[in-house]
Amino acid sequence: MNNTSKPDIFKHSEAIKASLKKRYARERRFQWYGRLAVLTGFVFLFILLFDIISKGYPAFTQQFIKISVNLDLDQLDLPPNATEEQLFSANYLGVIKASLREMFPDVSGRKDKQQLYRLLSVGAEYNLRDMAIENPKLLGHTTDIWLRAHSESGSYLKGQVNAAMPESDRRVKDLQIGWLEELKAEGRTESRFNVAFFTNGDSREPEMAGIRVALYGSFFTLLVTFAIAFPIGVFSAVYLEEFAPRNRITDLIEININNLAAVPSIVFGLLGLAVFINFFDLPRSAPLVGGIVLSLMTLPTIIITSRAAIQSVSPSIREAALGVGASKLQCVFHHVLPVAMPGILTGSIIGMAQALGESAPLLMIGMVAFIMDVPGGVTDPATVLPVQVYLWADSPERGFTEKTSAAIMVLMGFLIVMNALAVYLRKRFELK
Amino acid sequence: MDSDDRSHSPFAQADAGEKKVLDIHDHTDVTAYETIGSPFVDNPKMSARNVNVYYGDKQAIHDVSLDIGRNEVIAMIGPSGCGKSTFLRTLNRMNDIIPICRVQGDFSLDGDNIYGADQDTVLLRARVGMVFQKPNPFPKSIYENVAYGPRIHGLAHNKTEMDEIVEDSLRRASLFSEVKDQLDKPGTGLSGGQQQRLCIARAIAVSPEVILMDEPCSALDPIATARIEELIDELKKNYTIAIVTHSMQQAARVSERTAYFHLGKLIEVGETKQVFTMPKHELTENYITGRFG
Numbered sequence: 001m002n003n004t005s006k007p008d009i010f011k012h013s014e015a016i017k018a019s020l021k022k023r024y025a026r027e028r029r030f031q032w033y034g035r036l037a038v039l040t041g042f043v044f045l046f047i048l049l050f051d052i053i054s055k056g057y058p059a060f061t062q063q064f065i066k067i068s069v070n071l072d073l074d075q076l077d078l079p080p081n082a083t084e085e086q087l088f089s090a091n092y093l094g095v096i097k098a099s100l101r102e103m104f105p106d107v108s109g110r111k112d113k114q115q116l117y118r119l120l121s122v123g124a125e126y127n128l129r130d131m132a133i134e135n136p137k138l139l140g141h142t143t144d145i146w147l148r149a150h151s152e153s154g155s156y157l158k159g160q161v162n163a164a165m166p167e168s169d170r171r172v173k174d175l176q177i178g179w180l181e182e183l184k185a186e187g188r189t190e191s192r193f194n195v196a197f198f199t200n201g202d203s204r205e206p207e208m209a210g211i212r213v214a215l216y217g218s219f220f221t222l223l224v225t226f227a228i229a230f231p232i233g234v235f236s237a238v239y240l241e242e243f244a245p246r247n248r249i250t251d252l253i254e255i256n257i258n259n260l261a262a263v264p265s266i267v268f269g270l271l272g273l274a275v276f277i278n279f280f281d282l283p284r285s286a287p288l289v290g291g292i293v294l295s296l297m298t299l300p301t302i303i304i305t306s307r308a309a310i311q312s313v314s315p316s317i318r319e320a321a322l323g324v325g326a327s328k329l330q331c332v333f334h335h336v337l338p339v340a341m342p343g344i345l346t347g348s349i350i351g352m353a354q355a356l357g358e359s360a361p362l363l364m365i366g367m368v369a370f371i372m373d374v375p376g377g378v379t380d381p382a383t384v385l386p387v388q389v390y391l392w393a394d395s396p397e398r399g400f401t402e403k404t405s406a407a408i409m410v411l412m413g414f415l416i417v418m419n420a421l422a423v424y425l426r427k428r429f430e431l432k
Numbered sequence: 433m434d435s436d437d438r439s440h441s442p443f444a445q446a447d448a449g450e451k452k453v454l455d456i457h458d459h460t461d462v463t464a465y466e467t468i469g470s471p472f473v474d475n476p477k478m479s480a481r482n483v484n485v486y487y488g489d490k491q492a493i494h495d496v497s498l499d500i501g502r503n504e505v506i507a508m509i510g511p512s513g514c515g516k517s518t519f520l521r522t523l524n525r526m527n528d529i530i531p532i533c534r535v536q537g538d539f540s541l542d543g544d545n546i547y548g549a550d551q552d553t554v555l556l557r558a559r560v561g562m563v564f565q566k567p568n569p570f571p572k573s574i575y576e577n578v579a580y581g582p583r584i585h586g587l588a589h590n591k592t593e594m595d596e597i598v599e600d601s602l603r604r605a606s607l608f609s610e611v612k613d614q615l616d617k618p619g620t621g622l623s624g625g626q627q628q629r630l631c632i633a634r635a636i637a638v639s640p641e642v643i644l645m646d647e648p649c650s651a652l653d654p655i656a657t658a659r660i661e662e663l664i665d666e667l668k669k670n671y672t673i674a675i676v677t678h679s680m681q682q683a684a685r686v687s688e689r690t691a692y693f694h695l696g697k698l699i700e701v702g703e704t705k706q707v708f709t710m711p712k713h714e715l716t717e718n719y720i721t722g723r724f725g
Contacts, residue, residue: 324581325558
């Protein structure tokens with residue numbers, strides 16, 4: 001290096017120094033943009049979650065009212081030593097009504113009485129019936145029994161009703177408030193965990209409505225979806241990536257798969273209605289058809305992500321396998337697929353999560369029906385969680401508002417469980 | 433050198449010096465060269481005749497004929513892009529997995545046509561094993577890495593036999609003493625040199641007749657390289673070995689014959705000693721003396 005080049009070097013480092021400040025400033029700015037973006041995302045997520053949880057958590061509690069019920073045989077229309085069948089069809093409603101009248105003897109007039117009866121759930125008589133059948137010794141005696149409160153009175157007991165509002169603007173009337181306060185003062189009200197929400201199917205009465213049908217429906221539907229979409233998707237991806245000749249036909253297939261991923265989901269619903277229900281005569285409203293339709297929707301996602309995962313497997317693994325004399329098939333199944341499996345699972349879980357949240361195509365195939373009985377298999381009528389959310393969100397009763405949010409919480413819980421399972425499986429497949 | 437010639441060259445080497453030497457850019461007439469030396473041997477293990485390999489429209493190997501003798505170590509040297517690895521991979525049809533690659537020529541292994549219609553690549557690759565440039569153990573345990581080949585070929589009938597094969601292969605690859613307590617640990621957790629020896633163990637576990645090594649030490653440090661070279665010395669008692677290397681010292685140390693490739697052409701083949709001390713071709717001499725490459 002001679003002396004004449006020294007100033008040059010000096011000049012360079014000056015120029016670099018000058019640009020450094022700018023470069024670092026740009027980097028810092030970029031980091032702040034990133035933080036801001038993440039923060040915005042978090043804020044929205046927080047608002048969403050807060051809204052859902054704050055609205056939904058009361059749905060997990062149910063108010064009960066303790067009533068002294070006189071299970072008088074005459075009132076029940078029962079002969080002594082009644083059979084179970086007779087017990088089943090006895091007049092429990094009459095007993096409940098009589099008991100309520102007994103507790104509040106000064107209530108008169110048809111309207112007031114009706115208001116009084118509305119303190120308790122319509123389902124209270126069935127609770128009472130079940131108790132009577134289970135324990136016939138109660139018959140003929142007066143017992144204190146906890147009965148399910150009506151959703152309106154329950155909502156008052158949960159503190160959701162503003163008593164200062166004009167009476168005409170609220171569904172819990174002044175009289176009812178008076179009775180409820182009286183009951184509360186006597187310690188005859190109680191808040192319990194709402195088991196029925198998880199054990200019942202849908203109902204017209206918010207306090208009786210449960211998520212079980214939708215939960216099972218979603219489970220069965222996704223089971224069918226996974227059973228169909230995962231093997232077909234993975235095998236298609238393997239074939240297209242590893243075995244298919246590269247020509248116009250495979251190009252065409254590839255383009256079509258990519259396009260399929262962009263088809264609106266309701267179109268798949270129409271297809272399911274036309275083909276599976278009308279042509280193949282599969283049962284309506286069944287998770288089987290729902291699962292098939294959703295698997296069609298999920299397939300492109302699984303194929304595309306699986307192909308990407310297979311593509312990203314290092315060629316050196318393939319060479320190693322082929323180099324010791326593995327056949328192409330052995331190479332794929334022993335080495336490529338296990339290495340690609342975490343990626344494939346990630347793609348599948350994205351597809352399944354999409355399917356879980358899908359409601360439009362299921363509306364088309366009748367999974368929007370009002371179903372009270374828990375499905376026992378994939379051919380029983382059922383509904384799914386997002387459709388249940390949609391149904392409840394449509395109902396005017398206050399009780400359903402909280403049920404809607406609670407159903408969303410259950411849906412998110414389902415999603416978390418599903419994702420956790422996927423993460424666990426991925427960890428197991430991931431190479432140590 | 434004219435500029436037109438440069439623009440076609442895949443190499444970025446710029447300085448040819450003032451004296452006009454035959455360097456790697458002078459490839460216009462390389463294809464016309466005849467191979468100098470002794471490409472053929474008596475009773476060869478493998479033989480390749482008039483080999484041409486194309487990648488799409490580009491010809492990577494021009495009319496190469498070369499024999500590989502029994503239980504010999506033959507080194508293939510030459511500058512990057514000279515086709516030595518491509519040639520090596522034609523010997524167990526590893527080029528088959530590259531869709532655009534086309535291979536012409538007659539190949540035989542003990543007289544069997546390698547590219548014959550009745551030749552199964554699975555069987556071929558069991559007979560002609562391969563060790564790659566980058567150590568590429570399977571992401572499985574050390575034991576599984578070695579046991580994989582014997583298992584898919586059904587070479588072991590029970591666990592004891594398999595254990596024997598694994599231990600024997602690891603011993604031959606002089607890796608056993610280092611890993612005997614961690615056979616169930618992942619092969620990818622070993623050091624680079626150990627990984628490469630594991631790959632060699634994996635290759636010899638299926639008892640191949642020929643082992644092809646494609647720059648097996650290029651990713652290794654000098655100590656690991658020395659161990660592999662010792663191992664090659666040991667292995668040549670039982671196997672025929674063809675090794676591609678960038679290191680001329682390595683070629684000189686481990687091989688009996690050396691083949692010099694240049695731009696897809698086999699320029700010179702001969703006894704290693706002769707090639708390194710008295711190269712007959714100017715290109716070989718220039719490469720060996722370090723004028724380019």
